[in-house]
Amino acid sequence: MCSISGYEISKPVMPAAFDCVTRKPQQAEVFSAPSDLSPASLLRQIIAVGGDLVATNSNRGWWPRHQRQNARSLLRQNARSLLRRIQILLTLFEFLLESRRTLPPLANLCLKEFYIIVHRARFLLDYFFQSSRLWVLLRNQMISCQFHELEHDMSTLLDVLPLNELGLTVDVWEHIELLQQQLGSAVLRFDSRDEELRVKVLYFLNEFEEQRQPDTADLKTTFLDRVGILDAMDFESEIEFLEDKIYNNRESDAKTDWATIAGVIAVARYSKFLLFGIHETLEGKQKYRNKPAPYSISIPSDFCCPISLELMLDPVVVSTGQTYDRSSIAQWMASGHKTCPNSGRTLVNTDLIPNRALRSLTSHWCAVNSVPCRSVQGSSGCATTLVAAKATVEATRAITQILIQHLSIGDLDSKKAAAGEIRSLAKIAKENRIIFAEEGAIPLLSLLLHSQNPTAQENAVTALLNLSIHDANRRKIINQDGCLTSIVTVLRRGLTPESRENAAAAIFSLATLHDNKKLIVDEPGGAEALAWLLRNGSTTGKKDAVMALFNLSMHPESWERMVDSNAVEALVGALEEEIVAEAAAGALALLVRRSVVAGLAGWEEKAVMGLTGVMRTGSSVGRQNAAAALHEIRRRGGMVVGKRVAVVSGVSALAPAVPLDGTKRSRMKAAALARILQRRKVATPPPPSTMAAAVCARVAGYRKRFES
Known part of the structure; x- marks a missing residue:
């Protein structure tokens, strides 16, 4: 036996703990009805599932945080209509169960189809109720089609069901005849007001695409009064839901325009900051910060270039056997470097051999994950580049300007919150990292490193770490007056362990560029602080420290500072710890x-x-x-x-x-x-x-x- 919302039923049966918010509403072919149950048992299961469905959703809050009468619940009429029709059908099924009549074979066949319909209705209603408002709005037509398809299938079954052979009472007959008339006249309908609202949200996207910022009053009227998003928490919930949809991407629907979804996220985030500021967005940020990047599909590490950390468009092998993206390693060599960036070994030649096996695997991964491919100039393979839509970029630029303003002239709480938002957004998309640097975030974050507020300092150093993932930003950070010194100061005397660990990670990231290694090695106290963290830090801190020392060891002039700072001694000691032993051995092999x-x-x-x-x-x-x-x-x-x-x-x-x-x-x-x-x-x-x-x-x- 298995349970559906408190009802004990016999297997087999479709599960009702659905988590259907991550999937599309299910089609009829997904379900199957039990074949080994008697008509009475099948009726009991239909009544149990359908009754629970009606009881749960009839009293369900239609987004209970919403209190305004003039803000409508999206697709509410379709959902309520479906519930009423299932409730009428339940009167028929309850009568058949109580009458204990022997049902004709055709009626038994129809019961199995009704069993499938009530499960489809449950999936659809759960999908509708558990989805965010903006998601339902953007999927308005698809969800309306699902409601209409269910009504059409109900009408067909009632036409096939031999009602004259069931001995129905007058009141049951009246209910079923009325239901037949309603279903027979049902047509596919889209709520014009819902559709108008969807177009309005997309209009804001178009405004950003044309490099115009939407009117504040228009944003307020649309999102607060019409969609029913009442405060910053509501906005944050909407954003998180849409980001999860993009990241999970479990809906294998080729018609879903994920670039548009990403744009709506940017519009919602801009509206949140514009209408409510940033002070209300701190609650629950830890969960948000730890989420994977939602604007792009998570790329396997084996497919990422060790230099750019991006998907390899054209993987090639150098003389040391390491694989890089052609453009990244070519730029490295053109800058005068004669060593392998990953291993530090001297390149015996400048030949770049195409890694066709990896290119084939990358292309297959792109096809499986529905990532668009484009041809790479000068090669026969194909690869991908995940580029946000222009509207998303412009909306992000507008968001950046708001955050930069708070970071520049705000009080400590505003600066702390702005640095936290930059920390989060710089983690999730390459375009964000480029825009933040272009708009002047690096100097302001560098100043915030001196804050005596632990959260502000941690947000600032982690934001710089995330910005440094982009090559050009590494140069900007290292060239910013006093920024490297401030990062080393946080590494040595950071107010929290996380600040010190992320400072070490930032040094590791900055040291991936050869020109930065000597500057970092010569920075007073830097190597000593890394050695201390390698000996005394947490597991994460030790990993960050040993990788930073490994990168610095690649520079041929680093050895004396490594000796004087006791970094060599710390690397020798790290050989006894399994988590860092191999990286320590790599650094020692260079020194x-x-x-x-x-x-x-x-x-x-x-x-x-x-x-x-x-x-x-x-x-x-x-x-x-x-x-x-x-x-x-x-x-x-x-x-x-x-x-x-x-x-x-x-x-x-x-x-x-x-x-x-x-x-x-x-x-x-x-x-x-x-x-x-x-x-x-x-x-x-x-x-x-x-x-x-x-x-x-x-x-x-x-x-x-x-x-x-």
């Missing part, structure tokens, strides 16, 4: 290319043991990084250090297994390490005091040469 760092790391037994542990349990990339680090330590750390590496238990056994996969360069280093360890005769290392003195002398010598 130990310097003899001084190789000597220091080689003398640390836990460094060699930690790298050995990564070789034993790490992923393919982690094992390659650990083998490369050990190879550089043995090669550049001197004879004594090389012998010390050779005697560590497990290195000789693990090294031969590493070259089986990975890039060509990593395979070569791992193979070289394996060969050297296999033929080296183990020698007893000198006493620790002698080794320490030798390393210290080498460090002093290198620093003296560096200073001169």
Whole structure:
């Protein structure tokens, strides 16, 4: 047995815990009626589901927050009409159950169809009641068609049902005849006022598209008086609902114009800020901030370019084996860089080999997710670019101007709220990040980093982090006077753990551009703060810190600051923590290319043991990084250090297994390490005091040469 709203019924039956707000109203072919039930049992199920449907929806609040009499409930007449007709049908079914008459075969067949109809009605009414006002308004014609289709099917069944053979009483006959007349004369109708209201909302979209801001009084009349959105909370609920629809995109309806839905979201958000300000929008923002980007389909990380973090339009492979988008890596090389951005290894040539396998997977993903494709110039494949409609961009620009004004001249609460909105909006769309930077958000957010209000500081640094996802914004942030210093200050003395963690993440993002690495490394206190966070931070903080140190380690002149700031020591310690061990091994593999760092790391037994542990349990990339680090330590750390590496238990056994996969360069280093360890005769290392003195002398010598 299973339950539908308190009624115990026999399987099989369509579920009634519907969550139908995420789906289109169901078509008839989706349902099936039970085939193993007696007519009496089937009647009981129809009465139970239909009775619960009428009782629930007849007393249901028609959006209970709405109190104004002149604001109408959308499609209300269609919904109430459907409920009345189901209620009349229930009188027929209750009579048939109570009469206990043997029903003719045709009547039994009709009962199964009525069973399907009451379930379809339940889905449709739940869809209608649980949807937001704007969604129902935009889907006005589709929902009206669904109501009309149900009425048409009811009329057909009543015409087929052998009423003369059922022994109906006079009052039941009268009800059914009246219902037949009503259904027979029913026509598909769209409420003209609802349609006029839908066109009005789209008119606001057109105004933005023409770069005109809608009249404030017109917005107020439309949304407050006619749609019935009464306050900022109502607006926020509408926006969240529409964003969820775009993100989930569970309605496989090719006619749904998602760009228009995104535009309506922007219009609603603009209206919310314009009519109610930003002070009322803080409640529930944590949930909003943590939501995935709704303006575009969530792109698998494997399809994103490591440089731009956007969908790869034309994936190509460079000489190190890494894959990038052609335009991004070409721009990187054109700027004079000779290293791989992801691995830091030197590019032996500038050849860009098309990654046809990944391009095929990307194209398939686009087709499955109904993402429009376009041809990429100079390639035979196709890819996508998710670009918001012009109206959405212009509405976002108008929203930005409101937020910038609050951020510029507002009080602390206004600035805090504005930074929170920028934090949220910069996270969800590339276009938003571009517009905020163009409208001057970066200098104002930089000033807010000095706030003594924990929330204001956290919102500001996180907003800058989200803005930095866009390449051009990274340059603007790093070039903004005092901005990098302020971010490092938050990293060192942030008022909340989240502020410090997001400051580390911002440094990681900024350091993805090669030109920024030296500026960040030279910033006083930055490397020390990252080292401290790597040792003492939360799990998230340690991940952010180790990735920032990894990016900074790619710069050839970073090694001395890494040594002086104890960052190398922190990276060695991180080898013992599984969550950051592989990234720490990657950073050390870059730093130990310097003899001084190789000597220091080689003398640390836990460094060699930690790298050995990564070789034993790490992923393919982690094992390659650990083998490369050990190879550089043995090669550049001197004879004594090389012998010390050779005697560590497990290195000789693990090294031969590493070259089986990975890039060509990593395979070569791992193979070289394996060969050297296999033929080296183990020698007893000198006493620790002698080794320490030798390393210290080498460090002093290198620093003296560096200073001169």
